Amino acid sequence: MSITGQLVGYGRVSTTDQKAGLEAQLRDLKAAGCVKVFYEELSAVATKRPELHRVLDYVRDGDTLIVTKPDRLARSTADLLDIAKRLEAKGVTLRILSMNVDTGTPTGKLLLTMLGAIATFERELMLERQREGISRAKAEGRYRGRAPTAQAKSEQVFDLHRAGVGPVEIARRLQIGRSSVYRVLKAVNE
Template structure:
Protein backbone atom coordinates (compact mmCIF):
# COMPACT_ATOMS: atom_id res chain seq x y z
CA UNK A 1 0.00 0.00 0.00
CA UNK A 2 1.25 3.50 -0.82
CA UNK A 3 0.76 5.92 2.07
CA UNK A 4 1.36 9.61 1.47
CA UNK A 5 2.50 12.36 3.82
CA UNK A 6 2.10 16.05 2.97
CA UNK A 7 3.34 18.92 5.13
CA UNK A 8 3.76 22.66 4.98
CA UNK A 9 5.16 24.88 7.71
CA UNK A 10 2.32 27.39 7.75
CA UNK A 11 -1.26 27.75 6.67
CA UNK A 12 -0.07 30.51 4.29
CA UNK A 13 1.35 27.81 2.02
CA UNK A 14 -2.05 26.52 0.90
CA UNK A 15 -1.12 26.17 -2.81
CA UNK A 16 1.95 24.07 -1.96
CA UNK A 17 -0.11 21.99 0.45
CA UNK A 18 -2.76 21.21 -2.17
CA UNK A 19 -0.12 20.53 -4.84
CA UNK A 20 1.61 17.99 -2.58
CA UNK A 21 -1.65 16.17 -1.89
CA UNK A 22 -2.52 16.07 -5.59
CA UNK A 23 0.94 14.74 -6.48
CA UNK A 24 0.63 12.02 -3.84
CA UNK A 25 -2.78 10.97 -5.15
CA UNK A 26 -1.44 10.83 -8.72
CA UNK A 27 1.42 8.63 -7.47
CA UNK A 28 -1.21 6.14 -6.30
CA UNK A 29 -1.34 6.82 -2.58
CA UNK A 30 -4.46 5.24 -1.12
CA UNK A 31 -4.17 7.18 2.13
CA UNK A 32 -2.67 10.66 2.56
CA UNK A 33 -1.79 12.05 5.98
CA UNK A 34 -1.40 15.82 6.00
CA UNK A 35 -0.53 18.56 8.44
CA UNK A 36 0.55 22.17 8.54
CA UNK A 37 3.27 22.35 11.16
CA UNK A 38 6.90 23.45 11.20
CA UNK A 39 9.51 20.79 10.45
CA UNK A 40 11.23 21.64 13.71
CA UNK A 41 8.08 21.09 15.76
CA UNK A 42 8.61 18.40 18.38
CA UNK A 43 5.25 16.82 17.63
CA UNK A 44 3.87 15.98 14.22
CA UNK A 45 0.82 13.84 14.99
CA UNK A 46 -0.07 13.10 11.37
CA UNK A 47 3.45 11.88 10.59
CA UNK A 48 3.24 9.67 13.67
CA UNK A 49 -0.08 8.27 12.42
CA UNK A 50 1.37 7.64 8.96
CA UNK A 51 4.35 5.82 10.46
CA UNK A 52 2.05 3.82 12.73
CA UNK A 53 -0.08 2.79 9.75
CA UNK A 54 2.87 1.22 7.88
CA UNK A 55 2.86 -2.55 7.42
CA UNK A 56 5.38 -4.86 5.72
CA UNK A 57 5.54 -4.06 2.01
CA UNK A 58 4.01 -0.59 2.38
CA UNK A 59 5.69 2.52 1.03
CA UNK A 60 5.63 5.94 2.71
CA UNK A 61 5.60 8.52 -0.07
CA UNK A 62 6.56 12.20 0.20
CA UNK A 63 6.99 14.76 -2.55
CA UNK A 64 10.23 16.27 -1.25
CA UNK A 65 12.83 15.40 1.37
CA UNK A 66 12.29 18.61 3.34
CA UNK A 67 8.61 17.77 3.81
CA UNK A 68 9.65 14.80 5.95
CA UNK A 69 12.85 15.34 7.96
CA UNK A 70 14.40 18.30 9.77
CA UNK A 71 17.99 16.97 9.82
CA UNK A 72 20.12 14.05 8.67
CA UNK A 73 19.82 12.48 12.12
CA UNK A 74 16.05 12.82 12.00
CA UNK A 75 15.96 11.43 8.46
CA UNK A 76 18.04 8.39 9.41
CA UNK A 77 15.87 7.77 12.48
CA UNK A 78 12.72 7.97 10.33
CA UNK A 79 14.15 5.62 7.70
CA UNK A 80 15.09 3.13 10.43
CA UNK A 81 11.57 3.35 11.85
CA UNK A 82 10.04 2.88 8.39
CA UNK A 83 12.29 -0.08 7.62
CA UNK A 84 11.64 -1.63 11.06
CA UNK A 85 7.97 -1.84 10.09
CA UNK A 86 8.97 -3.66 6.89
CA UNK A 87 8.13 -0.66 4.71
CA UNK A 88 10.21 1.69 2.56
CA UNK A 89 10.36 5.40 1.77
CA UNK A 90 9.84 6.97 -1.66
CA UNK A 91 10.63 10.62 -2.42
CA UNK A 92 8.90 11.58 -5.64
CA UNK A 93 10.88 14.74 -6.39
CA UNK A 94 14.14 12.79 -6.31
CA UNK A 95 12.93 9.56 -7.89
CA UNK A 96 14.38 7.86 -4.84
CA UNK A 97 13.23 4.68 -3.10
CA UNK A 98 14.87 3.23 0.02
CA UNK A 99 13.81 -0.24 -1.02
CA UNK A 100 17.08 -0.31 -3.00
CA UNK A 101 20.66 -0.03 -1.63
CA UNK A 102 21.37 2.81 -4.08
CA UNK A 103 18.26 4.62 -2.89
CA UNK A 104 19.38 4.38 0.75
CA UNK A 105 22.87 5.68 -0.11
CA UNK A 106 21.52 8.59 -2.16
CA UNK A 107 19.04 9.51 0.55
CA UNK A 108 21.76 9.77 3.19
CA UNK A 109 23.96 11.86 0.89
CA UNK A 110 21.12 14.20 -0.08
CA UNK A 111 20.10 14.60 3.53
CA UNK A 112 23.65 15.62 4.43
CA UNK A 113 23.73 18.18 1.61
CA UNK A 114 20.34 19.59 2.67
CA UNK A 115 21.50 19.96 6.28
CA UNK A 116 24.72 21.63 5.10
CA UNK A 117 22.74 24.12 2.99
CA UNK A 118 20.49 24.93 5.95
CA UNK A 119 23.53 25.50 8.17
CA UNK A 120 25.00 27.90 5.60
CA UNK A 121 21.69 29.76 5.34
CA UNK A 122 21.46 30.12 9.14
CA UNK A 123 25.06 31.34 9.31
CA UNK A 124 24.36 33.97 6.61
CA UNK A 125 21.29 35.02 8.55
CA UNK A 126 23.31 35.40 11.78
CA UNK A 127 25.97 37.45 9.96
CA UNK A 128 23.27 39.68 8.45
CA UNK A 129 21.64 40.25 11.83
CA UNK A 130 24.98 41.10 13.46
CA UNK A 131 25.76 43.55 10.66
CA UNK A 132 22.32 45.18 10.97
CA UNK A 133 22.73 45.42 14.76
CA UNK A 134 26.12 47.08 14.28
CA UNK A 135 24.51 49.64 11.97
CA UNK A 136 21.64 50.19 14.40
CA UNK A 137 19.07 48.87 11.91
CA UNK A 138 18.06 45.68 13.71
CA UNK A 139 15.74 46.01 16.64
CA UNK A 140 14.61 42.39 16.93
CA UNK A 141 11.07 41.14 17.23
CA UNK A 142 8.68 43.46 19.02
CA UNK A 143 7.71 41.88 22.36
CA UNK A 144 4.02 41.06 22.00
CA UNK A 145 3.33 39.62 25.44
CA UNK A 146 4.85 42.49 27.42
CA UNK A 147 2.62 44.92 25.52
CA UNK A 148 -0.37 43.02 26.87
CA UNK A 149 0.69 43.11 30.54
CA UNK A 150 -2.23 45.34 31.57
CA UNK A 151 -4.71 43.02 29.84
CA UNK A 152 -3.14 39.99 31.54
CA UNK A 153 -3.48 41.65 34.93
CA UNK A 154 -7.08 42.72 34.27
CA UNK A 155 -8.11 39.20 33.25
CA UNK A 156 -6.31 37.70 36.25
CA UNK A 157 -8.14 40.17 38.53
CA UNK A 158 -11.41 38.92 36.99
CA UNK A 159 -10.49 35.39 38.07
CA UNK A 160 -9.49 34.08 34.62
CA UNK A 161 -6.84 31.34 34.76
CA UNK A 162 -3.44 31.63 33.05
CA UNK A 163 -4.21 29.14 30.27
CA UNK A 164 -7.42 30.96 29.37
CA UNK A 165 -5.66 34.34 29.52
CA UNK A 166 -3.05 33.04 27.09
CA UNK A 167 -5.72 31.73 24.74
CA UNK A 168 -7.76 34.94 24.80
CA UNK A 169 -4.78 37.22 24.24
CA UNK A 170 -2.97 34.99 21.74
CA UNK A 171 0.22 34.76 23.78
CA UNK A 172 2.07 31.85 25.36
CA UNK A 173 1.10 30.53 28.78
CA UNK A 174 4.71 30.95 29.89
CA UNK A 175 4.45 34.65 29.01
CA UNK A 176 1.36 34.96 31.21
CA UNK A 177 3.20 33.36 34.13
CA UNK A 178 6.23 35.60 33.49
CA UNK A 179 4.05 38.74 33.58
CA UNK A 180 2.24 37.59 36.70
CA UNK A 181 5.52 36.67 38.39
CA UNK A 182 7.11 39.99 37.46
CA UNK A 183 4.16 41.86 38.94
CA UNK A 184 4.27 39.75 42.11
CA UNK A 185 7.98 40.40 42.51
CA UNK A 186 7.39 44.14 42.14
CA UNK A 187 4.79 44.07 44.93
CA UNK A 188 1.69 44.35 42.72
CA UNK A 189 -0.99 42.78 44.89
CA UNK A 190 -3.35 42.32 41.96
CA UNK A 191 -1.07 39.50 40.72
CA UNK A 192 -1.43 37.66 44.02
CA UNK A 193 -5.23 37.60 43.81
CA UNK A 194 -6.61 34.22 42.74
Protein backbone atom coordinates in the same frame (compact mmCIF):
# COMPACT_ATOMS: atom_id res chain seq x y z
CA MET B 1 13.40 -7.86 7.28
CA SER B 2 10.23 -9.47 6.02
CA ILE B 3 10.00 -10.13 2.27
CA THR B 4 6.27 -9.58 2.00
CA GLY B 5 5.01 -6.23 3.10
CA GLN B 6 2.34 -3.90 1.99
CA LEU B 7 2.59 -0.65 0.14
CA VAL B 8 1.15 2.16 2.26
CA GLY B 9 0.62 5.70 1.00
CA TYR B 10 0.54 9.07 2.70
CA GLY B 11 -0.76 12.25 1.09
CA ARG B 12 -1.19 15.78 2.37
CA VAL B 13 -2.31 19.15 1.11
CA SER B 14 -1.93 22.41 3.03
CA THR B 15 -5.51 23.62 2.73
CA THR B 16 -8.94 22.22 2.04
CA ASP B 17 -8.97 24.36 -1.13
CA GLN B 18 -6.41 22.05 -2.73
CA LYS B 19 -8.80 19.19 -3.57
CA ALA B 20 -7.28 18.66 -7.04
CA GLY B 21 -3.79 18.33 -5.54
CA LEU B 22 -5.00 15.77 -3.02
CA GLU B 23 -6.89 13.84 -5.70
CA ALA B 24 -3.73 13.75 -7.85
CA GLN B 25 -1.68 12.44 -4.92
CA LEU B 26 -4.26 9.77 -4.10
CA ARG B 27 -4.39 8.74 -7.78
CA ASP B 28 -0.58 8.46 -7.94
CA LEU B 29 -0.40 6.52 -4.68
CA LYS B 30 -3.05 4.05 -5.87
CA ALA B 31 -1.23 3.73 -9.23
CA ALA B 32 1.98 2.93 -7.29
CA GLY B 33 0.12 -0.01 -5.74
CA CYS B 34 -0.75 1.32 -2.29
CA VAL B 35 -3.29 -0.92 -0.57
CA LYS B 36 -3.90 1.56 2.24
CA VAL B 37 -3.62 5.34 2.03
CA PHE B 38 -3.58 7.89 4.84
CA TYR B 39 -4.14 11.56 4.00
CA GLU B 40 -4.84 14.90 5.62
CA GLU B 41 -5.65 18.45 4.67
CA LEU B 42 -3.53 20.71 6.85
CA SER B 43 -0.33 22.69 6.73
CA ALA B 44 2.96 20.92 7.42
CA VAL B 45 3.69 23.60 10.00
CA ALA B 46 0.68 22.46 12.02
CA THR B 47 1.91 21.24 15.38
CA LYS B 48 0.05 17.97 15.03
CA ARG B 49 -0.38 15.89 11.92
CA PRO B 50 -2.56 13.05 13.21
CA GLU B 51 -2.66 11.04 9.98
CA LEU B 52 1.13 11.15 9.67
CA HIS B 53 1.41 9.77 13.20
CA ARG B 54 -1.19 7.12 12.38
CA VAL B 55 0.67 5.96 9.27
CA LEU B 56 3.99 5.88 11.12
CA ASP B 57 2.38 3.74 13.82
CA TYR B 58 0.60 1.57 11.23
CA VAL B 59 3.53 0.51 9.02
CA ARG B 60 5.34 -2.69 9.95
CA ASP B 61 8.55 -4.53 9.12
CA GLY B 62 8.69 -5.18 5.38
CA ASP B 63 6.20 -2.44 4.45
CA THR B 64 6.98 0.45 2.12
CA LEU B 65 5.68 3.96 2.81
CA ILE B 66 5.10 5.84 -0.43
CA VAL B 67 4.69 9.60 -0.85
CA THR B 68 4.49 11.61 -4.04
CA LYS B 69 6.94 14.36 -3.00
CA PRO B 70 9.14 14.93 0.06
CA ASP B 71 7.34 18.14 1.06
CA ARG B 72 4.08 16.19 1.38
CA LEU B 73 5.69 14.09 4.12
CA ALA B 74 8.04 16.41 5.98
CA ARG B 75 8.40 20.04 7.11
CA SER B 76 12.10 20.16 6.31
CA THR B 77 14.97 17.98 5.21
CA ALA B 78 15.86 17.35 8.85
CA ASP B 79 12.26 16.26 9.48
CA LEU B 80 12.40 14.03 6.39
CA LEU B 81 15.60 12.39 7.62
CA ASP B 82 14.10 11.87 11.09
CA ILE B 83 11.04 10.22 9.59
CA ALA B 84 13.24 8.06 7.35
CA LYS B 85 15.28 7.03 10.40
CA ARG B 86 12.12 6.08 12.30
CA LEU B 87 10.93 4.03 9.34
CA GLU B 88 14.29 2.30 8.96
CA ALA B 89 14.25 1.35 12.65
CA LYS B 90 10.90 -0.37 12.04
CA GLY B 91 12.19 -2.15 8.93
CA VAL B 92 10.06 0.03 6.65
CA THR B 93 11.38 1.50 3.41
CA LEU B 94 10.46 4.95 2.11
CA ARG B 95 9.71 5.61 -1.55
CA ILE B 96 9.41 9.18 -2.88
CA LEU B 97 7.84 9.04 -6.33
CA SER B 98 8.90 12.49 -7.63
CA MET B 99 12.57 11.86 -6.84
CA ASN B 100 12.59 8.15 -7.69
CA VAL B 101 14.13 7.53 -4.26
CA ASP B 102 13.64 4.18 -2.56
CA THR B 103 15.46 3.67 0.75
CA GLY B 104 15.16 -0.07 0.17
CA THR B 105 18.06 0.28 -2.27
CA PRO B 106 21.64 1.35 -1.57
CA THR B 107 21.28 4.18 -4.12
CA GLY B 108 18.10 5.42 -2.45
CA LYS B 109 19.78 5.47 0.97
CA LEU B 110 22.75 7.33 -0.52
CA LEU B 111 20.52 9.94 -2.17
CA LEU B 112 18.60 10.55 1.05
CA THR B 113 21.85 10.85 3.03
CA MET B 114 23.28 13.29 0.47
CA LEU B 115 20.08 15.32 0.62
CA GLY B 116 20.48 15.55 4.40
CA ALA B 117 24.15 16.53 4.17
CA ILE B 118 23.41 19.28 1.66
CA ALA B 119 20.53 20.59 3.77
CA THR B 120 22.71 20.67 6.88
CA PHE B 121 25.46 22.51 4.99
CA GLU B 122 22.96 25.06 3.61
CA ARG B 123 21.52 25.60 7.09
CA GLU B 124 24.97 26.21 8.57
CA LEU B 125 25.77 28.73 5.83
CA MET B 126 22.46 30.50 6.39
CA LEU B 127 23.04 30.70 10.15
CA GLU B 128 26.57 32.03 9.59
CA ARG B 129 25.25 34.76 7.26
CA GLN B 130 22.53 35.57 9.78
CA ARG B 131 25.06 35.92 12.63
CA GLU B 132 27.26 38.15 10.46
CA GLY B 133 24.27 40.32 9.52
CA ILE B 134 23.20 40.69 13.15
CA SER B 135 26.76 41.60 14.21
CA ARG B 136 26.98 44.21 11.47
CA ALA B 137 23.55 45.65 12.35
CA LYS B 138 24.50 45.80 16.05
CA ALA B 139 27.76 47.58 15.21
CA GLU B 140 25.78 50.13 13.17
CA GLY B 141 23.17 50.52 15.93
CA ARG B 142 20.36 49.18 13.76
CA TYR B 143 19.64 45.88 15.54
CA ARG B 144 16.89 45.79 18.13
CA GLY B 145 15.95 42.10 18.06
CA ARG B 146 12.48 40.66 17.98
CA ALA B 147 9.75 42.68 19.69
CA PRO B 148 8.60 40.87 22.84
CA THR B 149 5.00 39.96 21.99
CA ALA B 150 3.92 38.91 25.47
CA GLN B 151 5.41 41.98 27.16
CA ALA B 152 3.46 44.19 24.77
CA LYS B 153 0.28 42.47 25.94
CA SER B 154 1.13 42.50 29.67
CA GLU B 155 -1.68 44.93 30.55
CA GLN B 156 -4.20 42.64 28.85
CA VAL B 157 -2.71 39.67 30.74
CA PHE B 158 -3.15 41.53 34.06
CA ASP B 159 -6.71 42.60 33.22
CA LEU B 160 -7.78 39.09 32.31
CA HIS B 161 -6.03 37.62 35.35
CA ARG B 162 -7.78 40.12 37.65
CA ALA B 163 -11.07 39.15 36.01
CA GLY B 164 -10.46 35.55 37.13
CA VAL B 165 -9.37 34.09 33.79
CA GLY B 166 -6.81 31.29 34.11
CA PRO B 167 -3.36 31.41 32.49
CA VAL B 168 -4.15 28.80 29.83
CA GLU B 169 -7.26 30.68 28.71
CA ILE B 170 -5.36 34.01 28.80
CA ALA B 171 -2.71 32.51 26.50
CA ARG B 172 -5.37 31.23 24.11
CA ARG B 173 -7.27 34.52 24.00
CA LEU B 174 -4.19 36.68 23.49
CA GLN B 175 -2.45 34.18 21.22
CA ILE B 176 0.73 34.07 23.26
CA GLY B 177 2.54 31.21 24.93
CA ARG B 178 1.32 29.90 28.25
CA SER B 179 4.83 30.23 29.69
CA SER B 180 4.81 33.90 28.63
CA VAL B 181 1.64 34.46 30.65
CA TYR B 182 3.27 32.90 33.71
CA ARG B 183 6.39 35.08 33.23
CA VAL B 184 4.31 38.26 33.02
CA LEU B 185 2.30 37.29 36.12
CA LYS B 186 5.46 36.27 38.02
CA ALA B 187 7.11 39.63 37.26
CA VAL B 188 4.20 41.41 38.96
CA ASN B 189 4.43 39.24 42.08
CA GLU B 190 8.18 39.85 42.53
